[in-house]
Amino acid sequence: MPTVKAYAAPSAAAPLAPWTVERREPGERDVVLDVLFCGVCHSDIHQARDEWGGALFPMVPGHEIVGRVTRVGARVTGFKPGDLAGVGCMVDSCRTCPPCRGHLEQFCQQGVAWSYNSTEMDRQRRTYGGYSKQYVCDEAFTLRVSPTLDLVGAAPLLCAGITTWSPLRHWKVGKGSRVGVVGLGGLGHMAVKLAAALGAEVTMLSTSAAKEADARRLGAHEFGLTSDKATFKRLAGRFDLIVDTISAPHDYNAYLGMVAVDGTMVLLGVPPAPTPVHAFSLVGGRKSLAGSLIGGIQETQELLDFCAEKKIVADVEVIPMAQINAAYERMMKGDVRYRFSIDLATL
Numbered sequence: 001m002p003t004v005k006a007y008a009a010p011s012a013a014a015p016l017a018p019w020t021v022e023r024r025e026p027g028e029r030d031v032v033l034d035v036l037f038c039g040v041c042h043s044d045i046h047q048a049r050d051e052w053g054g055a056l057f058p059m060v061p062g063h064e065i066v067g068r069v070t071r072v073g074a075r076v077t078g079f080k081p082g083d084l085a086g087v088g089c090m091v092d093s094c095r096t097c098p099p100c101r102g103h104l105e106q107f108c109q110q111g112v113a114w115s116y117n118s119t120e121m122d123r124q125r126r127t128y129g130g131y132s133k134q135y136v137c138d139e140a141f142t143l144r145v146s147p148t149l150d151l152v153g154a155a156p157l158l159c160a161g162i163t164t165w166s167p168l169r170h171w172k173v174g175k176g177s178r179v180g181v182v183g184l185g186g187l188g189h190m191a192v193k194l195a196a197a198l199g200a201e202v203t204m205l206s207t208s209a210a211k212e213a214d215a216r217r218l219g220a221h222e223f224g225l226t227s228d229k230a231t232f233k234r235l236a237g238r239f240d241l242i243v244d245t246i247s248a249p250h251d252y253n254a255y256l257g258m259v260a261v262d263g264t265m266v267l268l269g270v271p272p273a274p275t276p277v278h279a280f281s282l283v284g285g286r287k288s289l290a291g292s293l294i295g296g297i298q299e300t301q302e303l304l305d306f307c308a309e310k311k312i313v314a315d316v317e318v319i320p321m322a323q324i325n326a327a328y329e330r331m332m333k334g335d336v337r338y339r340f341s342i343d344l345a346t347l
């Protein structure tokens, strides 16, 4: 088994440090890729710090992986050495349950094999993520990445991109839709770009006044400062869809006030602690509070192809692997414009 360099969290309380992982010998349906870039998702922080519980240590985070194929198994048909490829949050699922058959592998009834902090479907072999030099993934969960995309900015499409794309598609956002995006971080900035590209009228709802100019540059038509109570009054009943990407606990009831009659607020952010929701926030206006988890493999490919056509990638700050702990600290302060992307050549 090949041993490859990586960065791992040894425990919930310790910073990430150099480590090595054993990758499996590629099977006949596996694709082996040299990781070029890996985006840094807030979920990496939640998991490396065990904020959601059940974390497996040592943990190699990273699920926004773009790389170049170096080897393929005998029965792989869609990739050859030299191709670009991507791996996101999932590396396998049962493939036979109703959600899997409906291209919603993220909701597999047997439980997904995640790209890290998880096991393969045998429930034995641990998975380790993209903060490493190499990844091995079944072809069925490997994505095609267009060579026309800027690769360092394309990596975040594998999580931040698909996670925001999927609800925009599910709630049929298009021309004339009024969309509010809450939280301008990695997910939020992709939500603004994608909703605007789909023709929606987009309002950025942020706690950071300093991000207004960027929000407009990214495609937002309007900006609402959520640290100012007057914003919630001014925008009451405005949005057909609110996409909430905040990573920390906050009052959902206040944001639901900005949802239109029959509108929906979809939670993408997963704060470590629960927040109470009052029925009055929903009944007056027949509003829905929903959640959404990444997107299926077919939908992820659809997003990557859409982004290649529209030339959309994440706005990234490229960092060397050794700066990962500092990057986590900056993300905890909302100080990222708007995704860190690790250059694995530095490992």
Ligand code: NAP
Pocket (backbone or CB within 6 Å): 040, 041, 042, 043, 044, 046, 159, 160, 163, 182, 183, 184, 185, 186, 187, 188, 205, 206, 207, 208, 211, 245, 246, 247, 248, 249, 250, 267, 268, 269, 270, 271, 292, 293, 294, 331, 332, 334, 335, 336, 338
């Ligand atoms: P991020 O880059 O750190 O951005 C989060 C943004 O939330 C910040 O930039 C900030 O925006 C806002 N924020 C942070 N703390 C806040 C607070 N206390 N009150 C109000 N706003 C606050 O994070 P990310 O990578 O986009 O991830 C966001 C969340 O989505 C995380 O919880 C992550 O685990 C989750 N996630 C879910 C899925 C899914 O499938 N559902 C997939 C990926 C990630 P402003 O400065 O603009 O206010």
Ligand code: ZN
Pocket (backbone or CB within 6 Å): 041, 042, 043, 044, 063, 159, 160
């Ligand atoms: Zn993620």
Ligand code: ZN
Pocket (backbone or CB within 6 Å): 093, 094, 095, 096, 097, 098, 099, 100, 107, 108, 109, 110, 111
């Ligand atoms: Zn399944």
